[in-house]
Amino acid sequence: MSNQQHERVIIIGGGAAGMSAAAKARRSNPNLELVAYERSGYVSYGACGLPYAIKGEIARIEDVVVRTPAQFAKQGITALVRHEVLALDTVAQTLEVRNLETGVTFTDHYDKLLIAAGGSPSRPPIPGANLPGVFALRNVEDALAIQAWIHQHRPSQGVIIGGGYIGLEMAEALAVHDIELTIVEQLPQLLPSLDAEMAAHVHAELERQGVAIQTGQGVSAINGDDRVREVIAGATSFPAEIVIMAVGVRPNVNLARQAGITIGPTGAIAVDDQQRTNLPNVWSAGDVTEAINLVTGKPTWVPLGTTANKQGKVAGENLAGGAARFGGIVGTSVVKIFETTAASTGLTEARAKAEGLAVKTASATANSRAHYMPGHADIHVRLVYEAGSGRMLGGQLVGHEGVSKRIDIIAAALHAGWSVEQLGELDLAYAPPFSPVWDPILVAANLAKK
């Protein structure tokens, strides 16, 4: 390749997917021009760490940043923060970009484009949702704003709207600041990644920690004056001096849709297994993008950092001329809720039934360590498998210790396409401080045979 005419790669979005792609493309081809435009003030940060920063467990919020634009510059990657891509012309292969600091708008050109625009918190049209003191959490600026609000107003009561991962992590984060909390969730239970009987253990932990739970009731209004004062759900008013809206995330697909890029059935950008969109020279990765669910074989949209990093790496290799493939996901996740850990992979029973599958389940409660070892605690296991074939469809774990990496054993079973019997045959590690001789997963799997 001549030094005269280097390919210009533009990346929309400087989060995990975009910057993973940039780094990988740089390693694969030192001659590429690599430019990433990021709307917020930070690139390459671990958004999942933000609740822990608000909690105060991490010294400085900025510590969640993996690499700064200056560090990327040393690798020959131009990462421009506070730059918003306003429009995309996939025929001319140009973009219109605004520098949000100066307000100046300019046109850029790409030979290859990666859309890694991420997701944004859903903001349902609730009256009062824009009152001061009502926050969503997505980026470093959001976390700084929440932290500033806590320090300035010392709220004593708060409401978290939405009982998913971020809502529950924020409950732990805010409780540390002596804020009396209520979680308001429209659905009948928290954590839709768990079946109801498993979510019940999470409800119990939150109640033990003094967090009130109001399920089955949507928020109809948020009231206040110069700032938020209360949240109305059903007939009840919940006093609140801080409100976190954590009702989910939506993929930032507007730009792509307007440019004629195919949006898949999940509402995120459809890609092939090389992260290519339907248009030439346009790839997509991360929270704006679909992935194949290996359990159903269908596209799914699970916006998680793990998938964003993996898709970004594949896209980066391919932007540099490679032909890397991303196999897909099984939808593995874990969340810490005070002293409890809840983890899930694959399909819940409810989701599997919605997929039209004939479903059986096996549940067990077993020790995290040998029964005679001090410190052992219950681990609740729930396995979801297909009637007849016994094929594993998913699994859930809730407990106080030993949950997080145990879920990965079930995730591996889903990748392998094993039956629940095969899962029950695994030669797993055992020593009294770490497990009973029959690991809780094996206990559940062996019950499933019957």
Place this chain on the structure above:
Amino acid sequence: MSNQQHERVIIIGGGAAGMSAAAKARRSNPNLELVAYERSGYVSYGACGLPYAIKGEIARIEDVVVRTPAQFAKQGITALVRHEVLALDTVAQTLEVRNLETGVTFTDHYDKLLIAAGGSPSRPPIPGANLPGVFALRNVEDALAIQAWIHQHRPSQGVIIGGGYIGLEMAEALAVHDIELTIVEQLPQLLPSLDAEMAAHVHAELERQGVAIQTGQGVSAINGDDRVREVIAGATSFPAEIVIMAVGVRPNVNLARQAGITIGPTGAIAVDDQQRTNLPNVWSAGDVTEAINLVTGKPTWVPLGTTANKQGKVAGENLAGGAARFGGIVGTSVVKIFETTAASTGLTEARAKAEGLAVKTASATANSRAHYMPGHADIHVRLVYEAGSGRMLGGQLVGHEGVSKRIDIIAAALHAGWSVEQLGELDLAYAPPFSPVWDPILVAANLAKK
């Protein structure tokens, strides 16, 4: 089946395999006569817990017992402790048994026999090995004797002969009692389940904890008078008021060999995948028995409680007329050494080379949690895979947290027959308190591709 003529099942050995088999056989067929003969004074105990009992972490040594003879009796299982089987006639289907309490010898008859005679500590012919204060650790009585010796003699110096699992667990157990320890190991490193570079992390932990290590030097003599005083290794004398011999275990195959039962290439009893020996009506399970190593496809002998329980369950079902199968093992194990955990599965590089395989390895050191989370610690990962195919052959982990159940992910890869690339594609759980976004195993697997 008539009540008049119930089949009589005899089990030689009341450990994990034997009593698992008895319990499973009872559940499968309520009409069987089930009798287990156990030489020691306890059945159905978790031998792996004994070091923790000696350490004092478990209140009473007897707490490691899962079920007592009285509890088995309620299930209609006769568990006779302090009974030694002296001879076996597989033509007449009879056994000669001695009641070790009364000295009375009697003959019993079986319709079906399970040999679950376990293993015994190797006792190499070192002069002085029978001195008072020199112990091996296999059963509850051994643990009680060690505990009594410590309380009576308050030893201030000790030597552990052998640097395998039991040796290292005993180092932690004795150090708590203010015993200054040296581990003497004939091989150049401790823990042969680890390659040398991984064992080095274990050496470092022991040295941090004040335990001296003497490798590459066998013990030539143990000296003393009315009790042990010193251990001689090479030209060095190690003063010792307590000595633990932990140089390995041998399968108790004498009875079986004399009875014409085939002993496999590993020195343990050869069985098919239904736990049947070469002789009709004779099964075998547990530490006296081989298992297929799923990585090599060959018989192996890895005396661990996990395998003993699984084989016992399969044998129990088949003693009751079933046709259950035991697929095999991959050789997964984990050991806690003070604040460090070391885990291994499959083949080490050394072992894989000895098997004649073309071997590559990939090593990485990564965080146990997100880099910005307090409490994160290094996890060292080493993956062993086949050159060319990339097929996973084994893996090792050493670290302070998050090691034990992470090894199971690699174990699952071995069961699945995955390549290291496939291992690197797994959708593993991520949340900042539990893992970096790229799990240490994925980091190592992705390095392996290059």
